[in-house]
Amino acid sequence: MSDRKPETQDLSAQIANDIRDAIIAGDLIVDQRLPSESEMADQFSVSRPTVREALKRLAAQNLIRTQRGATGGAFVNRMSFEDAYGQQITTSTLLLSMNSVSFETACEARYALERACAPLSAERRSADHLATMRAEIVRQSQPGLTDESFCASDVAFHRALVDGAGNPVLSYQLAGAVEAMQPLMNMITFTTRDRNRIVGLHTEIADALEQRDGQRADEVLDQLSCYTRTLAREALDRRRKST
Amino acid sequence: MSDRKPETQDLSAQIANDIRDAIIAGDLIVDQRLPSESEMADQFSVSRPTVREALKRLAAQNLIRTQRGATGGAFVNRMSFEDAYGQQITTSTLLLSMNSVSFETACEARYALERACAPLSAERRSADHLATMRAEIVRQSQPGLTDESFCASDVAFHRALVDGAGNPVLSYQLAGAVEAMQPLMNMITFTTRDRNRIVGLHTEIADALEQRDGQRADEVLDQLSCYTRTLAREALDRRRKST
DNA sequence: CGAGGATCAATTGTCTGACAAATGAAATTT
DNA sequence: AAATTTCATTTGTCAGACAATTGATCCTCG
Structure with missing residues (x-):
C-alpha cells in the first residue's frame, strides 16, 4: 500500500500523489477549486509546466476537471459511475489482452460474478430489464x-x-468483466447450432428471472458457463491446428 | 462508448487518446518504445510540453513507463495485476466516498461478489490461504x-x-470492492460482543473451506452479510441521534 | 588482445518567459 | 434597465534553454 519509490519519482508524480491523497482523505471536497497553476507552482516550489503535468495526471484519472477563463481553474471532480465504467473497461481489457490471462480464467471470473447477482436480479428485475433481455434474444436469433x-x-x-x-x-464492477471479455469472445466463430444452444439458455434465464427463480437462473448460468468454455476450447484447438 | 467532445478536448488529451487507442488496438505492443518526445512533437505538430502532458496522462493510467538516458524513452507498459489493483481501489474508494452510495448497497455488492468465489475457494484454497485466515482470526480475537x-x-x-x-x-475485481469498503467499515465501532460474533462466523467460514464445503461457506457469508448490515444500521442510527 | 575508465550523444526532467484563447465580472453606453 | 464593451484572470500552447541520467563508444593501459 505504501509508495514504492517516492525519492526517485518525478516531481509531477509526487505533486499528483499529494493532491490525490488529499482528495481521498477528504481534505479537498467535491467541486472545490484548487489554487491556480501559478499559485501551486509557488506553493510547491516548482515551475508551472511541472504543476500542469501533475494536474494532467489527475485529469486522466477523472479526479479533477479544468475550466478556462476568469473564474476557471481545476476543480475536484465527483467520480461518476460512467467515468468509473470507462476506466474499469480500459484497465480490464488491457489486463486480459496482454497479461496472459487465459480465456478459461476470464470466463470463470465472469460467470462467477454474474451468478453472484442472479438471485438479486431475480428478486428485483423490472419489466424493462426483462424486455431488454427478450429483445436481445430475438436479435440473437x-x-x-x-x-x-x-x-x-x-x-x-x-x-x-x-x-x-x-x-x-x-x-x-461487472461492466469491466463482461465488456473486457468481448474481444476474446469475438475470436470464437459461432455455428448455427452453437447459437441456437446459447439462445435457448438465454431464454431459460429470462424465463427464470420472469418467475423470480434465482436458483434456476443460477443453474442455467452455470450451464452457459460450461458451454462457453467448451466452445472456446474448440476454437482454440482449431486455431492451433491451422497454424 | 464514443468520445464525447473530441473537438473541444485539449491537444494533450487528444494525443493521449490516440496513443491509448493504438495500445488497446494492439498497434503498439508491450515494451515497444514510443518515438522520443521531440519526434512526437513534430509528428503531431505540437510543442514538446504538450506531448509531455499527453505522456503524463498515459503514465497516470499505467499505460506507459518512461526512462531517462541515452536509450531511454517511453515504453508501452505491461498492465500488471498490481497496477490494476491500485487503480481499482482508488476508483472504488472515491466512488463510494463521494457518490452517495449507501453502505447498504456497497455491502450487498461486496458480499455478493465474495459469495461468488466461495465455491471456487472451497475447491482450490491452499494450506497457505487457510493459514492466513486462521492467523487473522487469532489477531481479531x-x-x-x-x-x-x-x-x-x-x-x-x-x-x-x-x-x-x-x-x-x-x-x-474484488480487491476494489473489499478494500474500498474499509473506510466505511471504520466508521463502525465494534463492541466486544460484535467482534466475538464476527470472529465466530469467520471461524465457521475457515472451517467450511478447510472441509471444502463451498455450500456451507456461502451460507455463513450470507449470515455475515446480514450481521454487518445490521451493525452498520445501528452505527448510522447512533450517529444520527448524536448530531 | 582485453579490461577499465573517460567521453559522448541521446533522452527525459525542469525552468523561464511569453502569447493566445476563453470567460465571467465590472464598467460603460444606449 | 438592458445591452455592449472592456478587462482581469486563468488555462492552453509554444519556443528555447539547461540539468540529470544513462547506455554506448572510444581510448588508454596492462
Whole structure:
C-alpha cells in the first residue's frame, strides 16, 4: 500500500500523489477549486509546466476537471459511475489482452460474478430489464447475424441481467468483466447450432428471472458457463491446428 | 462508448487518446518504445510540453513507463495485476466516498461478489490461504485491538478467502470492492460482543473451506452479510441521534 | 588482445518567459 | 434597465534553454 519509490519519482508524480491523497482523505471536497497553476507552482516550489503535468495526471484519472477563463481553474471532480465504467473497461481489457490471462480464467471470473447477482436480479428485475433481455434474444436469433453483432448482443443481454440486480456497484464492477471479455469472445466463430444452444439458455434465464427463480437462473448460468468454455476450447484447438 | 467532445478536448488529451487507442488496438505492443518526445512533437505538430502532458496522462493510467538516458524513452507498459489493483481501489474508494452510495448497497455488492468465489475457494484454497485466515482470526480475537486494526484484519481475512479461489481476475475485481469498503467499515465501532460474533462466523467460514464445503461457506457469508448490515444500521442510527 | 575508465550523444526532467484563447465580472453606453 | 464593451484572470500552447541520467563508444593501459 505504501509508495514504492517516492525519492526517485518525478516531481509531477509526487505533486499528483499529494493532491490525490488529499482528495481521498477528504481534505479537498467535491467541486472545490484548487489554487491556480501559478499559485501551486509557488506553493510547491516548482515551475508551472511541472504543476500542469501533475494536474494532467489527475485529469486522466477523472479526479479533477479544468475550466478556462476568469473564474476557471481545476476543480475536484465527483467520480461518476460512467467515468468509473470507462476506466474499469480500459484497465480490464488491457489486463486480459496482454497479461496472459487465459480465456478459461476470464470466463470463470465472469460467470462467477454474474451468478453472484442472479438471485438479486431475480428478486428485483423490472419489466424493462426483462424486455431488454427478450429483445436481445430475438436479435440473437436472426439468421445472417455477424459473429461480432452476436457477441455485442450477448454483452447487452448480460448487462441487462446485471443491471436487473439494481445495485450500481455491482453493475460497475461487472461492466469491466463482461465488456473486457468481448474481444476474446469475438475470436470464437459461432455455428448455427452453437447459437441456437446459447439462445435457448438465454431464454431459460429470462424465463427464470420472469418467475423470480434465482436458483434456476443460477443453474442455467452455470450451464452457459460450461458451454462457453467448451466452445472456446474448440476454437482454440482449431486455431492451433491451422497454424 | 464514443468520445464525447473530441473537438473541444485539449491537444494533450487528444494525443493521449490516440496513443491509448493504438495500445488497446494492439498497434503498439508491450515494451515497444514510443518515438522520443521531440519526434512526437513534430509528428503531431505540437510543442514538446504538450506531448509531455499527453505522456503524463498515459503514465497516470499505467499505460506507459518512461526512462531517462541515452536509450531511454517511453515504453508501452505491461498492465500488471498490481497496477490494476491500485487503480481499482482508488476508483472504488472515491466512488463510494463521494457518490452517495449507501453502505447498504456497497455491502450487498461486496458480499455478493465474495459469495461468488466461495465455491471456487472451497475447491482450490491452499494450506497457505487457510493459514492466513486462521492467523487473522487469532489477531481479531486479541483484546484491546483498535477498530481500525480490526477492520484491517477483516480485510486481510477476506482477501485470503478471495485469493483462495485462485483466479487473479476475481482477486483483482474484488480487491476494489473489499478494500474500498474499509473506510466505511471504520466508521463502525465494534463492541466486544460484535467482534466475538464476527470472529465466530469467520471461524465457521475457515472451517467450511478447510472441509471444502463451498455450500456451507456461502451460507455463513450470507449470515455475515446480514450481521454487518445490521451493525452498520445501528452505527448510522447512533450517529444520527448524536448530531 | 582485453579490461577499465573517460567521453559522448541521446533522452527525459525542469525552468523561464511569453502569447493566445476563453470567460465571467465590472464598467460603460444606449 | 438592458445591452455592449472592456478587462482581469486563468488555462492552453509554444519556443528555447539547461540539468540529470544513462547506455554506448572510444581510448588508454596492462
